Amino acid sequence: xxxxxxxxxxxxxxxxxxxxxxxxxxxxxxxxxxxxxxxxxxxxxxxxxxxxxxxxxxxxxxxxxxxxxxxxxxxxxxxxxxxxxxxxxxxxxxxx
Amino acid sequence: xxxxxxxxxxxxxxxxxxxxxxxxxxxxxxxxxxxxxxxxxxxxxxxxxxxxxxxxxxxxxxxxxxxxxxxxxxxxx
Numbered sequence: 001x002x003x004x005x006x007x008x009x010x011x012x013x014x015x016x017x018x019x020x021x022x023x024x025x026x027x028x029x030x031x032x033x034x035x036x037x038x039x040x041x042x043x044x045x046x047x048x049x050x051x052x053x054x055x056x057x058x059x060x061x062x063x064x065x066x067x068x069x070x071x072x073x074x075x076x077x078x079x080x081x082x083x084x085x086x087x088x089x090x091x092x093x094x095x096x
Numbered sequence: 097x098x099x100x101x102x103x104x105x106x107x108x109x110x111x112x113x114x115x116x117x118x119x120x121x122x123x124x125x126x127x128x129x130x131x132x133x134x135x136x137x138x139x140x141x142x143x144x145x146x147x148x149x150x151x152x153x154x155x156x157x158x159x160x161x162x163x164x165x166x167x168x169x170x171x172x173x
Contacts, residue, residue, distance in 0.1 A: 011155030015130045017137040043159045049166065050131050052109040053116070070099070 001029045006036045014043045108171060115165035123158035130155050 001009075006029040012018040013026045030037050116124060129135045129143065137155065141148045 008149070008153045008156050011126075011130070011157075011159050012137040012152055014159060015155065017130050017135065017140070017155070019136070019138065022137075042163050046159055046162055046166075047131065049108070049112045049171065050127070052105055053112050054132065 001025050003029075003033060003036055006030065006033065007039055010036070010040055010043060014040070014047060111169050111171050112166065115162055115169050115171070118165040118168075119158065119161050122154065123161050126151075126154050126158040127162065130158075 006026055009018060009022055009026040013023065018026065030040060116127070119127070125144075126140070129140045130137070135143070137151050138148055140146075140155075141151045144151070146154075
């Protein structure tokens with residue numbers, strides 16, 4: 001399998017849509033090719049992000065706001081979170 | 097789950113939805129079939145009447161486009 005062929009298998013590889021033979025051939029190529037492993041590393045976190053879209057409701061449950069306010073400042077809060085909340089018009093949620 | 101972690105997940109889900117909205121309809125369709133409906137690549141080829149190689153490369157480029165959109169929107173992983 002060439003790098004070009006391997007890369008075109010990475011989508012199905014990451015999402016679990018390859019045949020067992022394709023899966024094995026792609027894995028064998030990845031074991032000996034650092035460039036393709038780097039390409040894989042870019043993509044392999046995406047299923048977890050897509051899982052969030054499946055699991056999470058489009059709106060926060062009403063009880064969440066109260067618990068966020070009650071929790072107060074959190075050391076693991078990330079700045080991007082506040083920026084994203086503002087961008088989504090959820091600023092009241094964070095401000096309390 | 098702690099409230100802050102739960103909020104983090106909700107916001108991340110919204111940002112990922114926004115990233116999906118930025119993709120072309122072809123790429124959205126590919127992720128819908130390959131991920132949300134869980135179809136094998138060969139099943140997608142049959143359903144869309146496309147060569148298997150086209151489905152493979154389109155799935156790959158759909159994920160690349162999603163990665164780029166997530167990066168642009170600041171998803172931090």
